[in-house]
Amino acid sequence: MSTRDRILDAAAEILRTRGVAQATTKEIAHATGVSEPTLYKYFGDKERLLLAVLQERVPGPSRVTITAGAGTVEDNLTELVEATLEFYQRSIPMLGALLADPQRMATHREAMRRHGAGPDRAAEAFAGYLRAEQDLGRITATADPHVAALLLNGACFHEAFLRYYAGGPDADAAPRSYAEALVRSMAAPLL
Template structure:
């Protein structure tokens, strides 16, 4: 049985509303006023629970995107004795799915430079941003390097940038040109991980 909207806690209703609007109208058009109205509460109530719209966006991405949790877990998990290439394959697959999910929500920001600047400043205010994914993969690769499983002269940041950049580009092509323009995600992830691993092992 579905819980009536009015009986759900206000933060949950706001996240529901933010997710709906960000997915249907884009981040640029999902104003705090529109989110509050959709949630059936005041804009003041929104700011009681969330610092700004950017915090809502981050929460929607991390809590409501099916691949966000597994992706972040793959980036920060203790590798144990798991082969590095296998780990990179998981990261590439989940990263591709995560970017494919996030891109439509965020794309509208790039049409409005002033809004993009406000969004960037809002993320900085709460200590978040897309660079955190790259930083997590850099830490992951640096850890593997410290364990002697990656060449000492390999550059973890360059390797992380190559792998995640490929995942982001696949998401762009998927949305811009359609699924026929990209490899199936499992095939793509294995190829990108294999090529990255060949350069750094």
């Protein structure tokens, strides 16, 4: 296993159990058996490391490849919802403590902006897909893809939060039947 992969594995576990606000790069480097300068050689800063963990170790919508016009809209949205639920359920323990520290949150927000990332982009996977389906006529012209995306994404976040609240970081994942029910409820007005 490469040094980079070892760093990501250690960081994923430490961030999951301690959160980004409490985890240190020194702790992650120590758990990996590398120096902090080596960690920074691979990732540049803590936020870049966090982004790499989220992109490469925490499943999410970026792992889902769907094509507008292929399959059914409902099946495609279900895949996105299922991936988004899993992403939020696994990332909430990592990121939750940021909310309690306005200064750390501001620093994090600025770093995410520099890296072209952040929660403000979370619904884009849904919105982009919905716009493409709308262009093909598979979604009604009166639908607002951005608003529908926010509703789907928000429902995923809320369900993941409730699961984390009830069961902690090792709570059971939302079943596929939840993703299917959410899409059935949302898709009818769109089609």
